[in-house]
Amino acid sequence: MRIGLYPGTFDPITLGHTDIIQRAMLLVDRLVIGVAINRDKQPLFGLDQRVAMVQAECDAIAARTGGEIVVHPFENLLIDCARDVGARIIVRGLRAVADFEYEFQMVGMNRAMDDGIETVFLMADARRQAIASKLVKEIARLGGDVSKFVTPPVRAALLSRFGRDG
Secondary structure, eight states: OOEEEEEEOOTTOOHHHHHHHHHHTTTOSEEEEEEEOOTTSOOSSOHHHHHHHHHHHHHHHHHHHOOEEEEEEEOSOHHHHHHHHTOSEEEEEEOSHHHHHHHHHHHHHHHHHOTTSEEEEEEOOGGGTTOOHHHHHHHHHTTOOOTTTSOHHHHHHHHHHTTOOO
């Protein structure tokens, strides 16, 4: 069984993330979505909220694709998380050249720790390349319309978080 791990903070999960998830499902038999607990970041949503949002989005994708998606919170090293879930593939999404430089360094470090786990990069769909969770949160905070970037349930969660009605 080919198991892949797609890690991220998913704060919140966007249409860019779901695009990568759907396409990653074509490459693996089971996709584990690693929801990172990153103490260096100050997430807008708590871990339980992020896991619930990711789970809801992944349940819909799995129902459409017939694939197996597992949501797994983690706080350890990415390479250790991959080992923990039995993943031999780490899936990473790329939006722009700026992403590549950071990801290139991460791949090198991960390969040094375990050269049996491969990293696969998927380019974001052209319609989704500009979407970044950080920007989505900023747009929502300032009262902008995020409906082009997230699903309706995630939009509602953002509006609620910022004290706005949908």
